[in-house]
Amino acid sequence: MNKVKRTWQINGEEHQTEIPPVRRFLDVLREDLGLKGTKEGCGEGECGACTVIVNGEAVLSCMLPAGQVPENAEVTTVEGLEKTPGGRLLQAAYAEKGAAQCGFCIPGMIVSSYAMLSRDPSADPARIREAHAGNICRCTGYEKIVEAIQSAAEQWPAGTKG
Amino acid sequence: MVMAVKELGTLHSVGKGIPRLDADEKVRGLAQYADDLNVPGAWYGFVVRSPVAHGRLRGLKKDPGFDWSQVVVVTPEDIPGNNIVDLMGRDMPFIAHDVIQYLGEPVALVAAASRHLARVAGSHIRADIEELPPLLTLQDMVARYKEDPAQLHELASQTIRKGDTEKALSEADMVVEQEYSAGHQEQLYIEPQGMVAIPESDGTMFIHGSMQCPYYINPELCETLDIPPEKLRVKQSAVGGAFGGKEEFPTLLAGYCALLALKAKRPIKIIYDRNQDILYTTKRHPSWSRYRVGVMKDGTIHAIQTEFLLDGGAYTTLSPVVMYRGILHAAMGYRCENVAIDGHVYRTNTFPNGAFRGFGAPQALWAWESMIDELAEACGMTPHEFRLKNCLHQGDSTPTGGILRDSVGSPTVLEKTLERANFSEKLKQCSHGRRGEKKWYGIGLSFFAHGSGFTGDGEARIKAKVALDLEPGDDGKPVVNVRVSSTEMGQGTCTILPQVAADALSIDIRHTAYPMPDTFKVPDSGPTVASRTAMVVGSTIFSAGKKMKAELEAFVSAELFDGQPVVLEQDRFCGSYGDKEMSFEEAAAQYLSRKGSLRVYDQFKLPEFIKWNQKTFEGDAYPAYAWGCNVAELEVDTLTFEIRVTRVTSYWDIGRLLNPVLAKGQVEGGLVQALGYAMLEKIEIKNGKYDADRMQTYVIPTTLDIPEMDLHFVEFPYEHAQPGAKGVGEIPMDGLAPAIANALVQATGIRMRDLPITPEKLFQMMHEEKTA
Amino acid sequence: MAGWNERVTDLSIASTMTFDDVACAFPASLQEALELMADEKTRGRLLAGGTDLMVQWESGVLAMPERAVSVKALPELRTIEETEADVIIGASVTHMDIRRSPLTQKHVPSLVDAAATIGGFQIQTMGTIGGSVANASPAGDLAPSLMITDGAVVLASVRGEREVPITAFWTGYRKTDMQPDELIVRFRLPKMPEGYREAWRKLGPRQAQAISKVMGSCRGCVEGGVVKSFRVAIGSVAPTCVRLYDVEKWIEGKKLNEGTLAEAEKRTSDSITPIADIRSTAEYRKWVTGRIVRGFLEQFADQ
Structure with missing residues (x-):
């Protein structure tokens, strides 16, 4: 059989899988593991709705062959954010500032925010914009998203990964 | 329903930047969009399309080498009712059967157990088409218009006349002439179009998916499926942006799904990928x-x-x-x-x-x-x-x-x-x-x-209807549910309408809710278009809320406060003698236990002095x-x-x-x-x-x-x-x-x-x- | 594989294979990878970050292969190092790694600037320098900055290693000098000499997530208003990224003034014959390439 075995820590839980190696990681998350929070907006790496974090880096699950997600990788999807202080902070800020409208880009957007702030809890709007240029939103004009991230950055728990 | 400003009362929700009521589920990734719906036993639909922009369809050929037993194919002969999309003009078929008018026009529908197999099967059907010269661009259209408009097929026209323009132009000191143009614009909502049709055992067809206007699909599909409106249930899933792109188009997608579901006798799901969505959905008119x-x-x-x-x-x-x-x-x-x-x-x-x-x-x-x-x-x-x-x-x-x-x-x-x-x-x-x-x-x-x-006369014709339901919520506590067909697609309907209802009743917004529209549960408040929801539907909710307030005040007065006049204000019922008070939640629970749920309707009316020809x-x-x-x-x-x-x-x-x-x-x-x-x-x-x-x-x-x-x-x-x-x-x-x-x-x-x-x-x- | 229906109207119909059908090897070492590639029976399509290939497979632009060989995780390919003269970048180093490394920031700054304009952060953390170069797109964002270093691509196979000058690596539209059993292991990029500068400019339809209309890099040195050295490469105006040798030769030794700037601009535009596509017109590309080169020289002159 054309399958590889991988064990991953997804949102803090261990998942053992056996998957076709070039199956899109997005399909593994949504269809095989039932984690439907992650969205597909374009299927070609342009919109960022499928963004997840693998070992600390934001990646696009629609163009990531699942077999390339390393053994024992730590994976964070939108469903995992509420398990972390930083994630909860971001969720509250997104809700309060009106950063979500239709909400379809939000799982990818807020995961990008979490990846960025975990590495660089900067409230500088220029850096926030650059770190989110790979996440397309058609509703908000991005203003309230940037506001929300700034607000979360200002309260980001110091010295933690969030 | 027309009230002067002074009767508005104090506003506690309206005017405030209350966070969206659906924000929590959206930031947690829990909102269920069409592709997230769990539909057991669903097959995937695929639309087989014309490879030419204009022509005469001579027939379809199915590859004899392909195993057709594993898929379902729908062609015009399978349509129970009329092969017409019941929009203005009634000139568009669901599946082309004669003239092909655009590249990608449906010629057949296919469903299979996997998305991939449906696509592969679709590629084994060939439309035999006699090609005709197409008219493709705005530039060519305008060139023909300037030469002689009679060369064009007119879909609609309308004039506006005020005063004597020719005479006035001759009187003017200067006449400036100029031409402007603009091309297509794609809505590019981030959630591609998606729909599910579920045939139910009692003959109901249940349509569930991404849409702006549930009451477009019902009745528009009834004629095609040949079923009465009460057998067509349409429910909105979370919508990942629409901008008009999910106004009239979802009727087509719902039709494709429903026609396949009838033949396959199982649920059918179609989720467009981005390429299909850009190629085969509506755009802004050039x-x-x-x-x-x-x-x-x-x-x-x-x-x-x-x-x-x-x-x-x-x-x-x-x-x-x-x-x-x-x-x-x-x-x-x-x-x-x-x-x-x-x-x-x-x-x-x-x-x-x-x-x-x-x-x-x-x-x-x-x-x-x-x-x-x-x-x-x-x-x-x-x-x-x-x-x-x-x-x-x-x-x-x-x-x-x-x-x-x-x-x-x-x-x-x-x-x-x-x-x-x-x-x-x-x-x-x-x-x-x-x-x-x-x-x-x-x-x-x-x-x-x-x-x-x-x-024009649109609001007068449609007479938006709304309802408010006082009923037990999921937690058993009383809740005022806003029942409208006006949809949430990112713009905020799910929050502003509860805000208006809360202020009309003078209750806290936490006692209100906005369930997703379902044509089996909501009256027709009209489509969610034309910047009309806040003004038209909002004001009708406001007057419905006032009615419900009066009804609840009468109940509390008669049955709980010994007949003394009662006012509901800021979440509390207060008797006018000053000796009795009760929270909204407690009184509403009393109402539910004694009288059952309460539904209040209202309908939008334009002011009398609005005249339109x-x-x-x-x-x-x-x-x-x-x-x-x-x-x-x-x-x-x-x-x-x-x-x-x-x-x-x-x-x-x-x-x-x-x-x-x-x-x-x-x-x-x-x-x-x-x-x-x-x-x-x-x-x-x-x-x-x-x-x-x-x-x-x-x-x-x-x-x-x-x-x-x-x-x-x-x-x-x-x-x-x-x-x-x-x-x-x-x-x-x-x-x-x-x-x-x-x-x-x-x-x-x-x-x-x-x-x-x-x-x-x-x-x-x-x-x-x-x-x- | 479109086969029976010749005029499919959906890009995505084109293949009867799916991602699930593609086999993939994950060699643990470079040696193992080379051995897999040496044998026709085990050889597969080289897969690095996937940011180009996964899209091309999905859309049907490229047919899905039976077999892939993933080189993304090979430890030998993931380092950035230096020698006295060169920066050595492993083929599986990501665009984000290039942005973050002090070595690249110091010695090949226009490569860092170019990496920062690729896609968004997510593409930068996934895509690799080797994958980008092997993809051989004339719009590959790293190409001009690599070309102006006069560096080399190091290819390896079980037969050994060989160096190909970057300027000779792309042999045509989406064509390279690679043999079927070879893979890119690293890039050897001569450091920017003392007193030299680099510059990068990308024109795209928007400010991020853009495929360029035109882009270019240059490395050079201007002293006392006179051009001592100037190397310039332009992407998206020809089947491959191109070095403008004639312009370089002409401007070297000249004093920068309105006359020489205008002539350099004109010579640049005259030296290319770009095409029109969805992103831009041939006329604009031709003109603006001259303008970009002029801008580079003005920038250097300002110093």
């Missing part, structure tokens, strides 16, 4: 406008004559109404007693164009607000002097002879924007293409109104108008001609602000879509196909493309529909493109009359000017 405007030396507009053409695509669909809104805005905003407007929609062999935020107004205003600057220049006036001289005031008459009776944000929004942007001073600093500068600076203005609610287009085209003014500032890099909009200053009168945070979000998002329309978004037709068919080639603004936005509201509440909103959904889309074009003239001296505005066009026009 448009062409020609103006002849007579002005007097003192800068008065004396006569406006204009033609407004839309490229309708292959079938009529909603194009007539889009054109109506276009012509109603094509000379709006300024005083003029002599107006002649001719609107036409012609067929081309492309996917039918359709609803998109603004619905014809952005196309019309792109031309008209560019023209206003050209008129100002012809009169030797600045853009703002000319607008201030001619703009409509309260009591003035619109191009259709309607009177602006009240709630008129003009000229206030214009004056305030000019002041805030320091327009007159900055206008003097513009570069006008001066040599030797690294950057050219320009500033430009636009001023516009957007008709609130349906065009749908044939002659005379009278009050809209009950009210929202007003907006944009000032755009931009820089041109003289090395490369790259154009960057650096700042947008704007004021808006959208009536009463129901929720300032959500309203601002609408304006910001709308302006960014308008920025895309103005500068980035384009689809051309190469070798008969759209050249931009993916998100890599159809580009929209990113976080790094956004100008600084300085946005403000002034409130002129609409007094005849409490609490007085006038709608904010569409107006942000209306005016940015002409403001940018007007700024570009001040920066470079070049006037661009075709959208989008690009460095390539600027280079070409600069080059032509130099060689001329």
